[in-house]
Amino acid sequence: MQAKKTIEQLKTINMSDIMLKFWPKNEVAEIKEELLKEQLSKLKIIGEKSLFWNNVAFKSGTNFNDYFEPNLGKDDEYIKSLYIKISECDYGIIECEGDFEFIDRNNVVSILGGDGTLDIWNRMTDTLTKITGDEYQGGWELL
Secondary structure, three states: OOOOOOHHHHHOOOHHHEEEEEEEOOOOOOOOHHHHHHHHHHOOOEEEEEEEOOEEEEEEOOOHHHHOEOOOOOOOHHHHOOEEEEEEEEEEEEEEOOEEEEEEEEEEEEEEOOOOOOOEOHHHHHHHHHHHOOOEEEEEEEO
């Protein structure tokens, strides 16, 4: 059994070893990938389409950091280095109390290139819930 890692411990892990993900709390059958892309673009949370780890992703938009804390500012180099992947279906492993849980959900939003700096994301989960009508949760996934 592995000990639970704190955010401070996650920040010491190589940035390629963790990923911030947002997924519907409950299983959702309807695919809302295009709706998410459209609305997140409209809100300027995502910017232009690009590639990250050989996958289609979006650069962080000009309003991206408004949905997270700490707010480092629109021109912060760290924020500009982040990419957002919106997936029809994605899976991952999240740490639960005393164990790990495998998740497999539709309509997943992943923040790529992070290092644990963003530690409050209520506004982002609220926004995803409002866009899709499905309750969202988020967390750092250990890769």
